[in-house]
Amino acid sequence: MHEISSPALTEAPVTGGLADSVFDTAERTPRLVLFSRRDGDRWHPVTAAAFRDEVMGLAKGLLTRGVRYGDRVAVMSATRYEWTLFDYALWAIGAIPVPVYPTAAAEQVRWILAETAAVACVVEDEDQAMTVGAVCDALPELTGIWQLDRGCVAELVDDGLAVPDALVHRQRLGVTPDSLATVIYTSGTTGRPKGCLLTHGNFAAAADALLDGWGEVFRDSGGGQPATLLFLPLAHVYGRMVEVAAVRGGIRVGHHGRLSTDSLLPALATFRPTFLHAVPYVFEKIHQRAREAAEADGRLELFEQAAEVATTWAAAWERRGLGKGSGPGPALRLRHAAYDRVVYSRLRAVLGGRVRAVMCGGSTLGRDLGLFFTGAGMTVYEGYGLTETTAAITANPAHKPRFGTVGRPVPGASVAIGEDGEVWVRGAGVFAGYLNHPQCTEMALYDGWLATGDIGSLDEDGYLTITGRKKELIVTSSGKNLAPGVLEERVRAHPLIAQCLVVGDNRPYVAALVTLDAQALAHWLKTRGREQLDLWSALADEELHAEVQRAVAAANTTVSRAESIRAFRMLPKEFSLEDGLLTPSLKLRRHAIVERYAQDIEELYAG
Incomplete structure (x- = not known):
């Protein structure tokens, strides 16, 4: 097999779990702003110390309600601050959050809660509570349904006021990198979804690889604290990995629960992130709406000329990064600077004005679109991963992207191409197996390698291109x-x-x-x-x-x-x-x- 590896840049932790970073950060930098919570057009800061106290309070309430080490608790909600709060409170006591998409049908909910033997389910609103309630008779392990929009967080915190902090710390100290952190169900494109068993070590490795390889491009151009708006579904492994990386890396996070551009763009304008994680759909829609707006204003020719210059400039910059050219020439730089004032700066302003780097995954982003946004001042780093790899296993290197590919192995990972073109991967982010499906686990894992089911190729520089699924x-x-x-x-x-x-x-x-x-x-x-x-x-x-x-x-x-x-x-x-x-x-x-x-x-x- 054709194989390529990237060395790990940090040692994998040998003790502790994901919640430790909350307490460690609050101890070191209590005033660091970890989150911003939205109220209309305003964002209110949540410091590391405040978040630690909220995690502790909720963790004590969960213990009061009977949640114990190793118990599974389902979370069914759109992306919001309380989801992150529940994740870390559950991890602090060694419990296991199980994400459920808010649009899941009753039968899907029944299947996930039954197979994971969930003892409780957190829901967002009345509709979701009714969905869970409709199947709870078939779920003997389920003892509680807690509704976010009816103040369940405050109720749980009140319930736990008498619990000593030491009890939470005893639970937390029992968590190791090999402990199960979550069960995330695959999307089920080729059959019934399977629950992927992801450990605290899997998430720590995936998050640290991201921070080690791309931390420098996340920062504000003025040297300030990096910040990102998390609008990916937290029920999806990509969103959860971003959540964990942000907390471990001291990155300020805002939550937004909808992917539609009509809802997303106003949130970006007020939050003003320094970088984004997104799926191609978001950038396809932003580009399309920008083009439509230019055409409506009678500026379509200007927009298309600017787009051509952006892609040409980015292609030249790409060649220089790969050591195959000298970069944009003087004439091209002048044209690029001119269009930056009248076109590109306006596009960046739509995203808040500070975004300079974009990580993109989930599906394939067209090469031309990656070049366009990079030429407009927002470098696109496309990556590739699966639920089974705790999100990204490859990504385009910082300052050296090859557009149209999904990059090279992230630090600590390896990629190989089988004789039939199938992509095989290995690394600390590769999952522990499928819940209750030992035969499927045995078929997917071989001597530390995961058979992804995707077809792809590696070029001479080790950049991976995905061309399709074997089953498709x-x-x-x-x-x-x-x-x-x-x-x-x-x-x-x-x-x-x-x-x-x-x-x-x-x-x-x-x-x-x-x-x-x-x-x-x-x-x-x-x-x-x-x-x-x-x-x-x-x-x-x-x-x-x-x-x-x-x-x-x-x-x-x-x-x-x-x-x-x-x-x-x-x-x-x-x-x-x-x-x-x-x-x-x-x-x-x-x-x-x-x-x-x-x-x-x-x-x-x-x-």
């Missing part, structure tokens, strides 16, 4: 193999197209299901002086169909004819998390989509 490979009836992800990404590059699912397994040719972005459609119609159409009416519009056809044709130019999309169908609504067609990290649930739209797919091949 399409084999046409003529025997042609196709990884659909790359082609789908190229179709989605068109502003009108929200999602694309390529099909063709055991079929004579490749076809696609396409969904439209409603806001982009409204903008497209307005710029052409046309009346607005709903998505249903748009399906029959010939001009729109021709526009989508052009997007498909452009994507087809990058593949062979046997791999090209010969037919497509536009659908009247986007695939969504609520209808079960997307994972919580916004990846397509392929089997669910194919099943839901089986008739549409059949009609693509009729005749």
Whole structure:
């Protein structure tokens, strides 16, 4: 196997658990602001000492309610400060938080709570309380449902006032790096989700690798404390790893519970982070909205010229970082500086004005988009990981990104490519196994290596490129193999197209299901002086169909004819998390989509 490794930069801890960092930081720097809590447009500071006291108070209340070392407690909520508070309070007494997505159906909730034998469940609101309540008869271990919006934190703290601090410390000192920290369920794109057993040592290793390799790029350009707005789902391993890294690294964190740009951008403008962790969807939408705004103001030509200069500048900077060029030339630097004043600075202002680095993962970000944001002054570091690797196992090195790849192994990790192209990884972040699935664990782990199920390649400098999933490979009836992800990404590059699912397994040719972005459609119609159409009416519009056809044709130019999309169908609504067609990290649930739209797919091949 072709293998590459990166040496660890710090030694792995041999004692202690994740909650120790809360108490250690409060002891060393009690006035350091660890969190900011939002109240309207204002953010109120929470110091390290204050957070420690809140963790201690809640931990004592949990002990009073019967939560013991090793117990599992489910948390079902959007991303918010109280989730982090519960995580650290539970870790402080050796208990195990089990994340549940707030949109989970009752059957999914029943399955997770039953398999983990959860003794309690924290929910955000009445709707979630009713979801859990509907299945609690089948959960004999469940003894409590605590609702955040009804003041459960204050109630628990009041209950624990008489408990001595020493009891919490005794529990905390029993936690080791090998102790189980959480059970995070996979997204279930290829079957029923499995619970990944992640230890305190897994999270510590993943967080420390991030801080060791990229800590310098997180800081404010003026030398101040780094800060990030955490809007990734805390039910997802990526969000939890960011949470842990921030607490361990003294990074100020604000919480925001929604991924939509309409909600996110005002929060970014007031919080003003120095760096971000995000999924590609966020940057695709920000770029699209910026382009639409420029077109509406009659500045589209200026925006497109600025975008071209940004990508050209970033490509030259990339070559210099890799030791293959001298960087942007004088003329390019002058043009870049001119556009920075009139275009790039405005884009950075939308994100608060201080963001200079972006870590991106969860799915593939197009090379051109990475170059664009980097050229606009926000360097994009794309990475790759799984729930089983405690988030990132590879990432583009600081100041040396290769756009279009997911980088090199993080410090302390190794990556290898098998004979069949499968990516294998090894490192301290690799999980302990699947809950109650020893056979699946045995199939995934071999001599310390994890078989990821992804297909990829390593270039001559050790940068990894992911091309697809083994289980998602399409084999046409003529025997042609196709990884659909790359082609789908190229179709989605068109502003009108929200999602694309390529099909063709055991079929004579490749076809696609396409969904439209409603806001982009409204903008497209307005710029052409046309009346607005709903998505249903748009399906029959010939001009729109021709526009989508052009997007498909452009994507087809990058593949062979046997791999090209010969037919497509536009659908009247986007695939969504609520209808079960997307994972919580916004990846397509392929089997669910194919099943839901089986008739549409059949009609693509009729005749």
